[in-house]
Structures are given as C-alpha cells and as structure tokens.
Amino acid sequence: MKLYDQLFYVVKRFKKLFSPGPVTNADVSGSITAEIFIIVSIVIASLLLRHVSVLLAGFVTLILAVVLITNIPLIPKFRIEQEDSLNKMLFYAIIALGFIVIFLYWGGNLV
Amino acid sequence: MNELIPLMVIVPMMAALLLSAFSKYDKLIRILAFVVAICLPIIPIVSNYGLHFFGGYEPMVDNVTNILYHPAITYSFDFMQQCFIAMIGLLTFLVVFIYLSKYKKVSGPYLFLLFMGTSAATALILTDDIFHMFVFFEILALAQVGIVAASSIEYSYEMALKYMILGAIGSPMMLLGIGFLLAMTGTVNVTDIVAILRGGLLNVTSPVFLLSLGLIFFGWLYASGLPPFHTIKSGIYSKAEPHAAALLQSFTVISMISIVIIMFRIYSSLPIFEVFIVLFSVIAMILGVSMALTQTDFRRMIGFLAVGELGFIGLGIGLGTQFALTAGLFQALNEIVITALLFIGFGAIVHSTNEVDTRKLGGLLAYHPKVGIMLLIGGLAMAGVPPLNGFQSKLMLVQASLSCGYPELSILTIMVSIATFVVFVKTFYSMFLRPKPHDLEVADKEVPKAMVFTMLILLIVIFALGLFPNVVTSGISNYVGGLLL
Numbered sequence: 001m002k003l004y005d006q007l008f009y010v011v012k013r014f015k016k017l018f019s020p021g022p023v024t025n026a027d028v029s030g031s032i033t034a035e036i037f038i039i040v041s042i043v044i045a046s047l048l049l050r051h052v053s054v055l056l057a058g059f060v061t062l063i064l065a066v067v068l069i070t071n072i073p074l075i076p077k078f079r080i081e082q083e084d085s086l087n088k089m090l091f092y093a094i095i096a097l098g099f100i101v102i103f104l105y106w107g108g109n110l111v
Numbered sequence: 112m113n114e115l116i117p118l119m120v121i122v123p124m125m126a127a128l129l130l131s132a133f134s135k136y137d138k139l140i141r142i143l144a145f146v147v148a149i150c151l152p153i154i155p156i157v158s159n160y161g162l163h164f165f166g167g168y169e170p171m172v173d174n175v176t177n178i179l180y181h182p183a184i185t186y187s188f189d190f191m192q193q194c195f196i197a198m199i200g201l202l203t204f205l206v207v208f209i210y211l212s213k214y215k216k217v218s219g220p221y222l223f224l225l226f227m228g229t230s231a232a233t234a235l236i237l238t239d240d241i242f243h244m245f246v247f248f249e250i251l252a253l254a255q256v257g258i259v260a261a262s263s264i265e266y267s268y269e270m271a272l273k274y275m276i277l278g279a280i281g282s283p284m285m286l287l288g289i290g291f292l293l294a295m296t297g298t299v300n301v302t303d304i305v306a307i308l309r310g311g312l313l314n315v316t317s318p319v320f321l322l323s324l325g326l327i328f329f330g331w332l333y334a335s336g337l338p339p340f341h342t343i344k345s346g347i348y349s350k351a352e353p354h355a356a357a358l359l360q361s362f363t364v365i366s367m368i369s370i371v372i373i374m375f376r377i378y379s380s381l382p383i384f385e386v387f388i389v390l391f392s393v394i395a396m397i398l399g400v401s402m403a404l405t406q407t408d409f410r411r412m413i414g415f416l417a418v419g420e421l422g423f424i425g426l427g428i429g430l431g432t433q434f435a436l437t438a439g440l441f442q443a444l445n446e447i448v449i450t451a452l453l454f455i456g457f458g459a460i461v462h463s464t465n466e467v468d469t470r471k472l473g474g475l476l477a478y479h480p481k482v483g484i485m486l487l488i489g490g491l492a493m494a495g496v497p498p499l500n501g502f503q504s505k506l507m508l509v510q511a512s513l514s515c516g517y518p519e520l521s522i523l524t525i526m527v528s529i530a531t532f533v534v535f536v537k538t539f540y541s542m543f544l545r546p547k548p549h550d551l552e553v554a555d556k557e558v559p560k561a562m563v564f565t566m567l568i569l570l571i572v573i574f575a576l577g578l579f580p581n582v583v584t585s586g587i588s589n590y591v592g593g594l595l596l
Contacts, residue, residue, distance in 0.1 A: 037526065082341075100329055104383060
C-alpha cells in the first residue's frame with residue numbers, strides 16, 4: 001500500500017502542475033510517460049560512462065536509479081527549473097559555461 | 112569564380128533593404144517580396160558548385176612554408192550547401208506567400224526581418240571565414256529577435272528581450288573564442304586554420320586553444336538552442352507568428368550545422384569536442400521531449416519537440432564518422448521541413464479557434480479534416496514512422512551509433528522517437544478526435560488556402576525524401592567524405 005500511496009501522490013502532484021484549468025486523462029498520462037521516460041533515459045545515458053570505467057558506470061547507474069526513483073515525481077521539479085524565468089536561464093547559462101571550461105581544461109589533454 | 116554564389120546572400124539582403132525603404136508603397140513591396148521570394152530557391156539550384164573569393168583575391172602560396180593562404184572572404188558552395196540553401200529558399204518563399212496572403216496591408220520592416228534572416232542564414236552556411244560567420248550569426252540573432260517582437264502574440268516582446276539578453280552572454284563569448292583563435296593562428300579563414308593545425312604549427316592542447324573551443328562551443332549552444340538555451344528557444348518559437356516560427360526554426364537548424372561544421376573542421380582532433388557535442392545533444396533530446404509531454408500549449412509543445420530534434424542532429428555530428436555525419440545532416444534537412452509543416456498546421460488551428468490550450472480544444476477533425484490529416488502525417492514523420500523522411504534519418508542515426516559502439520545511444524534514440532510519437536498521439540487526440548467542448552467556438556471560416564498549399568508542398572517534400580533518401584544522402588555523404596580527409 002505504501003507504493004500505491006506514493007504513486008497516488010505523484011498523480012496528485014501532476015494535477016497541481018496543470019492548474020489553473022481542467023486536467024484531462026491525456027495530460028496525466030503524458031506526465032506519467034514523461035516521468036518514466038526521464039528516469040529510464042537518464043539511467044541509460046549514465047551507462048555511457050562504461051567507456052571511462054566499467055566500475056564507475058555501474059556505481060553511478062545504481063546510485064542514479066535509486067536517487068531518481070525515490071525522488072518521484074521529477075517532472076514538476078524539472079518544469080520549475082525550466083520555466084521562462086530570466087534568472088533561471090541566466091543561472092543555467094553561467095553554470096554550463098563553467099562546466100564547459102572546467103571539463104575542457106581537465107579533458108583537453110586526452111588527444 | 113561563380114558569380115551566382117554571392118547572389119544567394121546579396122539578393123535577399125538587397126530585397127530586405129529595398130522592402131524597408133519603400134515600405135509606404137504596399138503594392139510595390141508585395142510584388143518585390145513575391146518575385147524575390149520565388150528567386151531564392153531557384154538561384155542555388157541553377158548555380159554551379161565552386162568557390163567565390165570576395166574582391167577577387169585569389170589564394171596565394173607562401174613560398175617559405177608552402178601553405179596556401181586565402182586573403183579574401185571565401186564562400187564555398189557544394190551539394191550540402193545547395194540542399195540547405197534551396198530548402199531555406201523554398202521555406203522563405205512559402206512563409207512570405209502566407210504572410211502576403213494573410214494581411215491586407217503588409218509591413219516593410221517585417222519583410223525586411225524575414226529576408227535579412229534568410230540572407231544571414233545563407234551566408235552562415237556558405238562562409239569559410241570564422242569572423243564572417245560571427246557577423247552573420249549576430250545579424251541572424253537580431254533578425255530573430257525582431258521577428259518575435261513584431262508578432263501580435265501576448266508577451267512576445269518580453270520573450271524577445273530575454274532572448275536578446277541571453278544573446279548578450281552567448282555572442283561575446285563566441286567572439287572572444289574567435290579572437291583567441293585569431294591570436295594563435297593569425298588568420299580567420301577556416302581552411303587556413305585547418306592547414307596550420309594539420310601542419311603541426313599549433314599545439315592543440317594549449318590552454319588558449321582549449322579555451323577558444325569552450326567559448327565558441329558556448330556560443331554555438333546559444334545559436335542552436337541546445338541546453339541551457341532550450342527553454343528560451345522553445346519560448347521564442349511559441350511567441351512568434353506560426354509562419355514566422357516555421358522560418359525561425361529553420362534559421363536555428365542552419366546556424367547549428369554551419370557553426371558545428373566549422374568547429375568540427377578545427378577541433379575534431381580533440382576527442383573532448385565530440386564528447387561535449389554528444390553530451391549536450393543527449394540532454395537536449397531528454398529534456399526537449401520530456402518537457403513536450405507535459406505541455407498544454409501546443410505551440411510550446413512543438414517548440415520543445417524542435418529542440419529535442421536538434422539533439423538528433425548533434426548526435427550524428429558528435430559521433431563523427433562519415434555515415435553518422437551524413438545521418439546528422441540528413442536529419443537537419445528533414446527537421447527543417449517537418450517542423451515547418453507542424454508550425455504552419457498548428458497555426459491554421461489557432462487561426463480557426465483562437466485557442467492554443469489543448470485542454471480547451473476537441474472535435475476539430477470534423478471542421479478541418481485536411482489540416483488534421485496533414486498534421487498527423489507531419490507528426491508521424493517527426494516520430495520516425497516509415498516511409499516518411501524522419502524514419503530514414505533516424506534509422507541512419509541508430510545504425511551509426513550502433514556501428515560506433517554506442518548501443519546506449521541507439522536505445523535512447525529509439526526511446527525519444529517513441530516519446531515523440533506519444534506526444535503526437537496525445538495532442539492529436541486532444542485536438543481532433545475527442546468530443547468538442549461545449550464552450551469552444553470554432554470560427555466558421557476556412558483555413559487560409561496559402562497555409563494548406565504550403566503544407567501540401569512540405570508534405571510532398573517529406574514523402575519524396577522518405578521514399579528516395581539517396582537523392583540527398585549520397586551527395587551529403589560525398590561532401591562529408593571531403594570534410595573528413
């Protein structure tokens with residue numbers, strides 16, 4: 001029953017996601033699909049780390065799977081981070097620039 | 112020297128200036144815009160392949176190093192450029208046709224923006240000069256801002272302003288990167304830079320060279336709307352007029368492939384470059400499609416899907432083999448056509464209902480069956496259903512990632528295609544199949560014939576590319592083969 005309650009809570013959160021306005025079955029189905037899609041795709045993408053180290057890939061995949069599943073619903077959180085707020089857009093732009101420069105400096109010698 | 116090559120840029124640019132200058136004379140600018148728009152897809156088709164050196168400055172051989180230098184701004188025109196310029200010309204013609212038939216009085220400055228955008232996108236794909244590329248990248252960004260700001264949709268000004276502010280971060284970073292590259296190589300001609308790198312005259316692992324890659328890469332992310340710029344890119348699509356959004360997405364695709372091809376030529380010796388492209392492409396695919404699944408505004412939904420599709424293009428280019436690059440470029444060509452069809456088709460629905468919320472729509476198949484069927488085919492093409500063009504390019508991408516030893520990417524590609532299919536099934540059901548809500552007022556007016564005509568033309572292209580992909584892929588493959596030499 002605990003799992004059922006958790007899933008029911010997820011659906012209730014989806015209803016809030018679409019407010020104001022009516023919530024249709026198609027909308028909730030879409031959000032549940034997005035939820036499953038995002039978890040599975042991130043886990044599969046993390047498997048790419050096997051090209052760096054098989055052990056690291058296994059470790060990261062397991063941790064990601066646990067973290068993502070225990071944090072459902074993810075879509076409302078993702079949506080909040082990707083709304084049309086200029087502050088958030090600027091924040092992520094700067095983070096991305098920092099990420100690029102750091103990883104280039106670290107990985108640029110791997111020729 | 113082929114004099115038709117610069118005309119592909121000069122004709123729309125001159126037209127833009129004249130349309131703006133004579134904006135008071137409605138009939139004159141209508142005729143001028145229509146005639147120039149017809150010429151745009153014709154010029155690249157009749158032009159021969161070759162190079163054009165501005166000012167007539169031919170390449171020179173340095174007697175000491177024996178390296179060939181290009182003192183002039185050089186335009187390079189090959190099969191790949193021909194495909195994309197002809198396609199963007201066709202799309203510009205269709206968009207201008209819709210615009211001219213939609214409004215009784217047309218705006219010269221708005222037409223200026225449309226033609227200037229086309230001119231800048233054409234220059235981007237032709238140029239072999241990295242600074243020239245930056246100049247037209249800036250012109251294109253400003254034209255895009257103007258097109259969005261000029262739309263009559265609520266909050267379009269705000270979205271255009273946000274896009275410009277983010278551009279104020281992306282563009283200077285790219286310029287700085289180009290500056291570093293110029294400082295190290297002493298040239299802005301891409302062929303010359305590549306010759307210097309291949310001649311071993313520059314250390315590719317030097318921090319300044321790596322920083323130039325990072326900064327140009329960041330500017331490319333802004334130009335192509337990959338994360339972290341995916342939100343604003345989908346936002347500007349949703350706030351532009353539907354026909355303008357169709358053109359805007361083609362500008363994005365063209366700027367994405369033009370800049371990445373130049374980066375590929377310069378930086379492909381660094382494995383981290385390809386890793387970055389794949390990484391950001393995968394993030395774009397995941398975020399684009401998952402956000403599209405949760406949208407209720409169908410314009411925004413197409414915007415996010417368009418961003419997700421950009422990830423497919425990046426994936427092909429990031430894998431870096433001849434087959435993968437061909438698949439990526441073929442996907443780019445397909446995306447231009449499919450997304451344009453979807454924006455214009457959904458624009459027809461907005462025209463009829465004045466509603467963009469899928470929750471408030473329904474039963475539209477009874478009112479607009481032709482539009483509904485054409486939109487469905489467009490959606491299936493985007494999802495990669497055979498025998499449409501999206502299927503061919505996505506199948507190539509799956510094969511490419513498998514042959515490169517990345518089955519995870521193949522699985523992701525298939526998953527994203529399935530999720531795209533779900534988005535369309537959901538949206539098509541909500542808008543066309545379920546019973547019409549009582550409070551929905553469908554205006555008793557026909558969808559503009561220009562829109563239906565445009566959709567029909569794009570649909571023919573979709574089927575043609577789906578049934579005969581070799582017409583395009585063999586030529587692109589030859590071009591890519593030359594790129595990888």
